[in-house]
Amino acid sequence: MKQPHILCQKEEIAPNILLPGDPARVIRVAGFLDEYREISWNREFRTITGTYKGMPVTVTSTGIGGASAAIAVEELIQCGGKNFIRIGSAGAVQKNIALGDLIIAEGALREDGASRMYVDEGYPAVADPALTLALSHLCKIKEYPFHQGIVRSHDSFYIDEEDAIMEKWHRKGILGSDMETAALLTVAKLRGVRGASILNNVVLYQGDLRQGIAEYVDEEKVTAEGEKREIEVALEAFCRI
Numbered sequence: 435m436k437q438p439h440i441l442c443q444k445e446e447i448a449p450n451i452l453l454p455g456d457p458a459r460v461i462r463v464a465g466f467l468d469e470y471r472e473i474s475w476n477r478e479f480r481t482i483t484g485t486y487k488g489m490p491v492t493v494t495s496t497g498i499g500g501a502s503a504a505i506a507v508e509e510l511i512q513c514g515g516k517n518f519i520r521i522g523s524a525g526a527v528q529k530n531i532a533l534g535d536l537i538i539a540e541g542a543l544r545e546d547g548a549s550r551m552y553v554d555e556g557y558p559a560v561a562d563p564a565l566t567l568a569l570s571h572l573c574k575i576k577e578y579p580f581h582q583g584i585v586r587s588h589d590s591f592y593i594d595e596e597d598a599i600m601e602k603w604h605r606k607g608i609l610g611s612d613m614e615t616a617a618l619l620t621v622a623k624l625r626g627v628r629g630a631s632i633l634n635n636v637v638l639y640q641g642d643l644r645q646g647i648a649e650y651v652d653e654e655k656v657t658a659e660g661e662k663r664e665i666e667v668a669l670e671a672f673c674r675i
């Protein structure tokens with residue numbers, strides 16, 4: 435049976451799945467694969483399945499926010515998905531994180547609505563240790579600048595209190611801000627699959643949010659390179675678990 439939002443069924447989906455937010459990133463991942471075929475594209479959910487160094491892999495875009503990310507993950511699990519790595523973009527919450535640096539989430543603050551509908555806030559959103567270790571090990575070997583720790587996932591970009599919230603989490607050592615990591619890690623843990631997240635920094639701490647994201651969309655050099663690195667590292671991580 436085809437899943438109602440992602441429009442995929444069991445035999446079309448690999449156990450190892452990359453989750454970008456943006457459907458355009460799906461096709462940029464395709465460039466790293468030996469071969470691939472497009473399975474479906476419905477709403478924000480674009481899915482391809484192919485192989486990387488002979489290993490089957492699926493890539494599905496989750497759209498913006500925890501609500502759509504949770505739908506994608508739930509339906510992909512129904513199709514046989516077992517290991518999930520988000521390959522996202524984020525804004526830095528620390529000054530030492532440069533554009534294009536990678537942020538590996540050990541866990542996520544749950545400031546999103548979707549994960550809180552699943553379970554109380556006290557339940558931690560924790561990344562799978564094996565996938566996370568593989569991601570950081572690969573960044574080290576390749577000498578890609580990366581930072582590892584807690585990220586914050588939220589639901590609303592342009593709220594009046596944004597600067598004050600970032601300042602608060604800056605003081606607590608949070609590394610970056612995105613919108614889907616918490617939902618992915620929470621749903622993955624509740625459903626007994628592996629979830630991890632690696633993020634490409636596209637906005638400097640206290641930098642201009644609109645400008646950072648616009649430059650990333652225009653494939654500005656440093657953040658485009660960060661994206662290539664997170665894709666490469668995530669694909670390699672699947673080969674090591």
Ligand SMILES: O=P(O)(O)O[C@H]1O[C@H](CO)[C@@H](O)[C@H]1O
Pocket residue numbers: 454455456497498499521522523524611612613614647
């Ligand atoms: O680039 P993606 O993976 O979509 O990630 C980030 O970018 C979007 C906002 O610009 C949000 O989805 C946020 O989490």
Ligand SMILES: O=c1cc[nH]c(=O)[nH]1
Pocket residue numbers: 523524525526611612613636637643647
């Ligand atoms: O600052 C940012 C940049 C990308 N995505 C976010 O959620 N926040």
